[in-house]
Amino acid sequence: MSQTQETTTPTVTLNNGVEIPQIGFGVFQVPPDETQRIVEDALEAGYRHIDTAAAYRNEAGVGAAIAASGIARDEIFITTKLRNGEQGNAHEAFQNSRKALGVDFVDLYLIHWPVPSQGLFVEAWKAMEKLYANSVVRAIGVSNFLGEHLDALLQDANVVPAVNQFEIHPTFQQKELAAKCRALGIAVEAYSPLGQGADLNAAAVKSLAAKYGATPAQIVLAWHVASGIIAIPKSSTTSRMRENADAAAITLTPEDLAAITQLESGARIGSDPAIASHSQL
Template sequence: MQVTLNNGVVMPQVGFGVFQVPNDETEAAVSAALEAGYRSIDTAAIYGNEEGVGRAIAASGIARDELFVTTKLWNSDHASARDAYDASLERLGLDRLDLYLIHWPAPANDRYLDAWAALEELYAAGRVRAIGVSNFLPEHLRRVADLGGTVPAVNQVELHPALQQRDVVAANDALGTTTEAWSPLAQGALLTDPTITTIAERLGRTPAQVILRWHLQQGRVIIPKSVTPSRIAANLDLAGFELSDADLVAIDGLERDGRVGPHPAEFNG
């Protein structure tokens, strides 16, 4: 399962996220993910675990061109994005990234357009295969688009059945920007929801698999996270079943503005 970004780069539709995974546990978790078949890994400078990701990649023996590695620029580095990029590469032990994202717009700081200009320079120099943003609301996306340069390839946002961000998805679609969901399972908050569990029981699948399949059938990229090898493998096992139109509508009905992370208009880090 893959998606093609707006610059022609192909990205796996299911990746492995390492948010809140301690650095000393990251190597084992990423190694388990790679062994299970994941080929996309998503980290960030602020997570403090880029080194663990790099160790797992180095130990895997998997060819670099078979992997898709994403990391993110932290808010305090908007004015020094090129240096931050180099530091992330050093921690990861890599010579390039597949995707580099501005982690948050941090609107009170109002430096994300400067950061975007630096990412465009990295992209033009061939040092990163694609550039994008994370947690950008439509107004933030419009400011980037109005620059008239590179259109973000990805906007990674909190998105799950309880927070569907339809306005953000519409803004992404209008620009040809791929929507990527972080916290696609709402940090587990929906795994006991009767709508989800009923569908899961009928299909003989886990509640997590049902939610992740809901994302995939709407064309989104997802980055589920776990440190349990069996769950890591199950979260990738999404190709052998399909949700019906009625299932999709039922899950769509779970929207309740159930945000579990910060609001991008208010968060500045």
């Protein structure tokens, strides 16, 4: 692999002291046979935070890219997630993910969806607390958990989730949920941080891109960073990977940030966690 570029990505300190790079690289919907190449490109572009999941079926490609990179394991932050259909068997599911990744430990392990109809996410959390106690996971958290799911989890939890990863972008900000997470000491992480590209066409975003000589994606990611949100954009294009990774260098004014925040429309792109029940198997 060629020399990686220097990265200036800021970090967020989680509630247990672990630091996570604030801009990561997501591999949702990256085909398994392309994952190694794309993740190698992302590492070359300076990313040190890779977000995958068992349900994506590309953990092995992520692991192969990390092994091929020559970058020390402790310099790369790896997130993976528990499949919905394996919430009753979280320990074995984690071991399968760890083996697929080819690593001794995972930096962050998340419950992918609450799937309230199953009634298993508290049981899954208990198993994850044991993994955390055994130091095979540096931090544990959740994804797609709404306020009521957090409340139910915390009634029985010994460990407060370090992260809640859910859909956040300028036109769907979930401000109340984000505020609740922060009040509980749970870091907020955004998937679909660019609104799957749709938010990049907003007039306010385009105007700010012209003002700063930046791409629309860089403007939206700079808004996430300024808002204290961890973001995991994805791209298969090396030039865009580099542009996205450089977004943290852009400092938006309070007026700029307000212009983007005003784009809220309440329009969710992904599934509703209150009713989502796909097994992911």
